[in-house]
Amino acid sequence: MDLLFATLVTSLVSLQALSSPAGAHMHDGRHVYVHHCAVCHGLSGDGNGEAASRLATKPADLTTARFKFRSTPSGAVPTDEDLLRTLTRGVRGTAMVPQTHIPLPQLRAVVTYLKTLSPRFAERVRPPVVVPAQPAVTPGLVAKGEKLYRDSGCPECHGSGGKGDGPSALKGMKDARELPIVPTNLTKRPLKRGSDPQEIWKSIAVGLDGTPMPSYSDALEPDEIWTVVLFLESLVTQELRHPEDRLLSGEEVLGDEIERQHGSR
Amino acid sequence: MISARWIALAGLLALAASVPVAADIHREVQAVNINYEGNNVWAPGTYIVKKGETVRVKLYNRVKTDPNVHGFAIDEFNVKVDVYRDKPETVEFTANKAGLFRIWCHLHPAHLPGQLLVIE
Numbered sequence: 001m002d003l004l005f006a007t008l009v010t011s012l013v014s015l016q017a018l019s020s021p022a023g024a025h026m027h028d029g030r031h032v033y034v035h036h037c038a039v040c041h042g043l044s045g046d047g048n049g050e051a052a053s054r055l056a057t058k059p060a061d062l063t064t065a066r067f068k069f070r071s072t073p074s075g076a077v078p079t080d081e082d083l084l085r086t087l088t089r090g091v092r093g094t095a096m097v098p099q100t101h102i103p104l105p106q107l108r109a110v111v112t113y114l115k116t117l118s119p120r121f122a123e124r125v126r127p128p129v130v131v132p133a134q135p136a137v138t139p140g141l142v143a144k145g146e147k148l149y150r151d152s153g154c155p156e157c158h159g160s161g162g163k164g165d166g167p168s169a170l171k172g173m174k175d176a177r178e179l180p181i182v183p184t185n186l187t188k189r190p191l192k193r194g195s196d197p198q199e200i201w202k203s204i205a206v207g208l209d210g211t212p213m214p215s216y217s218d219a220l221e222p223d224e225i226w227t228v229v230l231f232l233e234s235l236v237t238q239e240l241r242h243p244e245d246r247l248l249s250g251e252e253v254l255g256d257e258i259e260r261q262h263g264s265r
Numbered sequence: 266m267i268s269a270r271w272i273a274l275a276g277l278l279a280l281a282a283s284v285p286v287a288a289d290i291h292r293e294v295q296a297v298n299i300n301y302e303g304n305n306v307w308a309p310g311t312y313i314v315k316k317g318e319t320v321r322v323k324l325y326n327r328v329k330t331d332p333n334v335h336g337f338a339i340d341e342f343n344v345k346v347d348v349y350r351d352k353p354e355t356v357e358f359t360a361n362k363a364g365l366f367r368i369w370c371h372l373h374p375a376h377l378p379g380q381l382l383v384i385e
Contacts, residue, residue, distance in 0.1 A: 066331070074330070074331055075330050075331060151374060152373075152374060152375065153336075153370070153371055153372050153373055153374045156336070156371050156372050157372070167345070168334075168336075168347050168372065171347065173334070173347070174333070174334075174349060175333065176331065176333040176350070178349075207331060207332065209331045210331060210333070211331070211332065211333070212332045212333060212334045212372070213332060214331065214332040214372075214373055216375075218303065218375065219373075219374075219375030
C-alpha cells in the first residue's frame with residue numbers, strides 16, 4: 001500500500017514537473033540525450049558509453065564540465081552557445097558528428113540537460129573572449145608570428161614545422177584523464193574545432209581544457225595571437241585552405257547555416 | 266601575495282635540498298610546481314649545489330588547473346622533463362660547470378623561471 005502511494009505521488013510530481021515549460025524542456029533534453037548521446041557519452045555523461053571502447057578519440061566526460069572547445073577563459077565552463085556550436089558543427093575527425101538531424105529546439109533542450117550533469121555549471125559563466133578583427137596578411141606579421149610560435153614553446157609539442165611532432169609529442173603525451181593525446185598537426189585541415197582563423201585564435205587564447213594545450217592570453221597580446229595564427233595559416237597548402245575543403249559534409253554546411261541564423265558564433 | 270604556507274613549503278624544500286644523500290647522488294632536491302595568483306612556478310625557486318656534484322631532482326606537479334603538464338628544463342645540463350599532474354618524475358644530472366643557470370618551463374616559457382647556482 002505504501003509503495004502504491006509513493007508511486008502515485010512520484011507520478012503526480014513528475015507530471016507536475018512536465019506540465020511546466022521548463023520541466024518539459026528538461027524532459028525533452030534528457031530524451032534527446034538518452035537516444036542520441038548516451039551511446040558514446042554514457043547515461044551518466046562520464047564518457048563511458050557502450051561505444052566508447054571502440055572509438056579512437058574517447059568521448060568527453062561531461063560530468064567534469066571541462067570542455068576543450070570554449071570561448072570562455074581557461075578553467076571556465078562553456079557558454080550555452082559554445083555547447084550548441086559543438087553539437088551543430090561536431091568535432092571534426094572524431095565520432096562526434098554534427099547533430100544537425102536534430103531540430104534546433106531539441107538541441108537547445110539537450111544543452112540545458114547537459115548542464116545538469118555537472119555541479120560546475122552552477123558557477124557563474126564568465127564572458128567569452130572577444131576575437132579582434134583579423135589583420136591583413138603581411139610577410140612581416142607572418143615572420144613575427146613564427147618568432148612568437150618558437151618563443152612561446154609551441155614547437156615542444158607541435159614541432160618546429162607545426163606537424164605535431166615536437167620532442168614532447170615523440171615521448172607520448174596524456175590528457176587530464178591520462179588518455180594518450182597527440183598534438184595537432186597544424187599544417188592540415190580541417191582542425192577539430194573548425195578551421196576558421198577565428199577558431200584557431202580562440203584555441204590559442206583560451207587553450208583546450210583537459211589537455212596539455214594552455215591558454216596564452218597571459219603571455220601574448222590579442223594582436224600577437226593573430227600573428228601566430230597567420231604564421232600557422234602560412235604552413236597550410238593552398239588546396240587545404242580552399243573553403244570547400246574545410247567543410248567535410250553537408251551536415252557541417254547545415255551546422256554553419258544554423259549558426260548564421262541563430263547567432264551562435 | 267605568496268601565502269605563508271607556500272613560503273614554509275619552499276623553506277622546507279630548500280632545507281631538503283641541502284641534505285647530502287648516499288650512493289652516487291651527492292645532492293637530492295625536490296621541486297614542486299605550484300600556481301599562485303595565476304603564475305606557475307617551481308618552488309623553491311633557487312637551488313644551490315657544488316660543482317661536480319651529481320644532483321637528483323624529484324619533480325611534483327601540484328597545479329590543479331589546466332594544462333595538465335608543465336616542463337622543467339635546465340639547458341646547460343641537458344635537463345628537460347615533462348611533468349604531468351600528480352605523476353612525479355625524477356631527473357639526474359652532474360653539475361659539471363659553475364655559474365648561475367635558468368630553470369624554466371620549456372612547454373610554457375612565459376611561466377616564472379627559477380635558477381640553479383653551481384658554486385666552485
